[in-house]
Amino acid sequence: MNRTIGAESDEKGGLSAEGRGPRRWIAAYYLASPVFALLDLGLGLNIRLAALEGLTILRVGYYLVCLSLGVLAWMRPRLEPLTALGESAVNLVLLFAGMMAAYAGMLDSVLQGDLINPFTPTYVFNFGLSGGVMVTGFHARMARFGAAAHSGEVHTTDGNARE
Secondary structure (H helix, E strand, O other): OEEEOOOOEOOOOOEOOOOOOOOOHHHHHHHOHHHHHHHHHHOOOOOOOOOOOOOHHHHHHHHHHHHHHHHHHHHOHHHHHHHHHHHHHHHHHHHHHHHHHHHHHHHHHHHOOOOOOOOOHHHHHHHHHHHHHHHHHHHHHHHHHHHHHHOOOEEOOOOEEEO
16 A cells, blocks of 8 residues: 555645654745745844854845745645754854854954954844754654555655655
């Protein structure tokens, strides 16, 4: 008997009451990208992407990619955890690289006699938000793999599970 991984999903594509994890909030998070972009680019309140400060074109591109991921995750609920893992991993790499550059800049400012702290509350919040989405996506995906493993299914590369 062939079954698709994630067959425990309800008719709306979210996890059922017996499911393990969020019910479509990851897709909604990415579909809310225009709101985040408006807050960031329009009002200067950057809570989602602290890593590309001052690079407006890249920020717009990032928000468009996130919106596309939201559409993909909404249309293909099985991919929702993977989209969260992928985007959050990229965001965290950008944050880590930005953090190292900011730390080096802070050391330079100390050597010049002026301490400038680049680790603003917004930066720290963005770091936590990205990490939280990544961890949630990871656990949602692992829960589906665990449920399939307990039912005796074998995972295949085409996204189907076979008993």
